[in-house]
Amino acid sequence: MTRVPDLPGEIVQPDSPQHQWLKHLVANLCQLNHDTNKFPGAQPVSFGTRDLLKLESQDFWVCEKSDGIRVLFLVNVDMQTQDQSVYLIDRHNTYRSLTGLFFPHHENPLHPLRDTLLDGELVIDVDPHTNKETLRFLVFDCLVVDGQNVMSRPLDKRYGRLTAWFYKPYAKMLQEYPQMAGSAPFEIKVKEIRSSYNVDQVFSLDIPALQHGNDGLIYTCVNAPYTPGTDSNIMKWKPPSENSIDFKLVLRFPPLPNNPKEPDFRAKPVFLLEAWCGDKHGVSQYDQYDELYVEDDEWEKMKQSGEQYDDRIVEVHWDPTVMHWRMMRFRDDKPHGNYINTVENIIQSIAEGVDKDLLLSRSNQIRAAWKTRQAQQPQAPPSASGPISAGQRAHQPIPKVEYRYGPIASSPWSKVAGPAILHGFHR
Numbered sequence: 001m002t003r004v005p006d007l008p009g010e011i012v013q014p015d016s017p018q019h020q021w022l023k024h025l026v027a028n029l030c031q032l033n034h035d036t037n038k039f040p041g042a043q044p045v046s047f048g049t050r051d052l053l054k055l056e057s058q059d060f061w062v063c064e065k066s067d068g069i070r071v072l073f074l075v076n077v078d079m080q081t082q083d084q085s086v087y088l089i090d091r092h093n094t095y096r097s098l099t100g101l102f103f104p105h106h107e108n109p110l111h112p113l114r115d116t117l118l119d120g121e122l123v124i125d126v127d128p129h130t131n132k133e134t135l136r137f138l139v140f141d142c143l144v145v146d147g148q149n150v151m152s153r154p155l156d157k158r159y160g161r162l163t164a165w166f167y168k169p170y171a172k173m174l175q176e177y178p179q180m181a182g183s184a185p186f187e188i189k190v191k192e193i194r195s196s197y198n199v200d201q202v203f204s205l206d207i208p209a210l211q212h213g214n215d216g217l218i219y220t221c222v223n224a225p226y227t228p229g230t231d232s233n234i235m236k237w238k239p240p241s242e243n244s245i246d247f248k249l250v251l252r253f254p255p256l257p258n259n260p261k262e263p264d265f266r267a268k269p270v271f272l273l274e275a276w277c278g279d280k281h282g283v284s285q286y287d288q289y290d291e292l293y294v295e296d297d298e299w300e301k302m303k304q305s306g307e308q309y310d311d312r313i314v315e316v317h318w319d320p321t322v323m324h325w326r327m328m329r330f331r332d333d334k335p336h337g338n339y340i341n342t343v344e345n346i347i348q349s350i351a352e353g354v355d356k357d358l359l360l361s362r363s364n365q366i367r368a369a370w371k372t373r374q375a376q377q378p379q380a381p382p383s384a385s386g387p388i389s390a391g392q393r394a395h396q397p398i399p400k401v402e403y404r405y406g407p408i409a410s411s412p413w414s415k416v417a418g419p420a421i422l423h424g425f426h427r
Contacts, residue, residue: 004069004333005124005135008185009088009096022087022095025076029117029144030151030228039093040143040228041072041119044218046342046349047237051219052362054235056369059222060196061155064206065236066138067213068123069333073137075103075116084112088122092335100183104173106146106165116166117144119226122186125211135186136212140193142166143226151226158226163190193220197367200360216242230342240353244317244328245346246337247273248286251310268299271309273316273325275343276336284336289343292316293324313337318350 012019023036030040054060072089086098103113120139126132142162143151150158167190174181181187194201196219207214216238224233238244250272253263271292277285292314294302302309313334316325338346 004067004329005122007069007071007088007090007096007122008135009098012087012095012097014094019095022074022076023093025115026072026074026089026117029115029149031149032228037093038228039072039089039091040117041070041091042141042227042231042234043229044234044236045230045232046243046346047217047219047235047354048345048349049352049354051235052354052358055196055219055362055366059370059373060219061193061222062196062199062202062217062219063140063191063193064202064210064214065216065218065238066121066123066191066210067215068121068138070121071137072143073116073118073120073139075113077112077114079114082112090333092333098185100185102173102180103166104169106169109169109173113166113169114147115144116142116146118142118162118166120191123212127211134211137186137188138191139167139188140191140218141220141226153225154223155220155226156222159193195370197363197370199363203356203360230339237354237359239355240350241320242317243346243350244315245325245343246313246315246331246334247275247289247292247325247343248337249292249309249312249314249327250274250288268294268296273314274337275340276338277340286337287340289340290325293319293322293326 012022020036026040027033027036027038032038032040070091074087074089074095076085076087077083078085084102086101086103088096088098090096103116105111105113118139119141120137122135122137125134125136127134139162141155142158143149145161145165148161150161153161167188170188192206194206199217202217216236219235219237221233224231227233251269252272253265253269254267256262256264271294272288273290273292274286275289277287279285307330313331313336315328315331317328318324319326
């Protein structure tokens with residue numbers, strides 16, 4: 001299992017004036033109607049067989065799903081002092097202040113890039129030759145760039161703005177001043193994205209070249225806006241055998257043989273998996289859903305590890321050999337387990353079993369449907385600077401021109417003005 005990176009930066013004290021101000025800033029930038037407690041990141045749904053038709057009916061981009069920590073990246077500028085501040089925001093809505101970073105403005109690199117909010121994932125890349133670890137932030141979307149909210153724009157426009165206004169000026173600065181990279185807490189890259197019908201290239205080229213763990217694929221609709229919360233226009237695909245669910249793990253110990261009112265902490269407990277059912281009056285509601293399968297030797301290792309297992313979010317997968325859920329890892333980066341509806345959708349996705357071969361087999365149909373939509377798109381009108389036919393000119397409306405210096409008059413020196421006959425010659 002891939003090691004999840006620790007988040008860098010200094011935590012902004014929760015509920016401090018700075019924390020409250022930052023949450024209001026993000027809510028205003030994202031136009032969330034002052035909902036400061038909401039993590040504005042978009043969340044994918046699990047991929048099922050029904051989504052194969054969705055890939056044919058709409059344009060989607062696809063990329064590998066990195067095994068790391070999902071974060072938002074905030075750049076803020078004080079308009080009076082022009083000082084630039086940078087923060088990471090995790091799914092707990094915790095803010096971490098970062099140092100050693102500067103992002104130049106795309107028009108004037110001497111000026112700072114203004115308020116910007118990006119979406120991405122922190123991963124640990126391990127060089128296969130030297131085993132050197134490098135912390136990298138992989139950016140794949142943006143909500144706000146240079147003070148402009150772009151959430152309502154389609155993905156291709158957001159991606160273009162992300163590249164042109166954020167990444168290229170930053171990469172150029174590092175090229176001219178490479179010593180600045182040494183102070184940065186991590187490297188920054190824009191994630192490679194391909195058309196959905198080129199998913200074979202993701203499998204054959206992108207994933208083998210990764211230096212970090214892979215957790216499947218992410219499909220994102222090209223024409224859809226960026227929507228905070230669960231978004232059906234973003235779909236995560238995993239092989240059926242690797243599909244996983246996040247539950248809250250609760251341990252229940254049997255009573256002592258000689259004292260039924262006290263738990264026997266030396267005995268092996270029951271490992272309950274609880275699904276999140278939302279919040280009620282500010283309190284998270286969980287319902288028991290199933291049990292985690294733990295072998296005796298695994299339980300002994302748990303005790304020896306000294307780790308707390310009770311009341312933590314864990315990622316589990318379905319093991320068909322024992323017909324039970326098996327634990328994969330802790331997910332302390334997530335404030336809650338999967339919502340109950342999400343749990344049901346993932347289980348349906350596991351049961352349907354859309355494997356890699358089925359995904360690849362539909363690529364030609366997806367490509368044909370994509371090209372058909374492109375051919376049916378209306379052509380852009382002719383440019384005003386381009387050639388216009390006589391037929392087009394005949395239908396051009398005559399512009400209304402305001403005479404600024406009075407009506408046009410005949411000039412005595414004009415070659416076309418004067419008497420009809422001059423020196424006996426008809427003009």
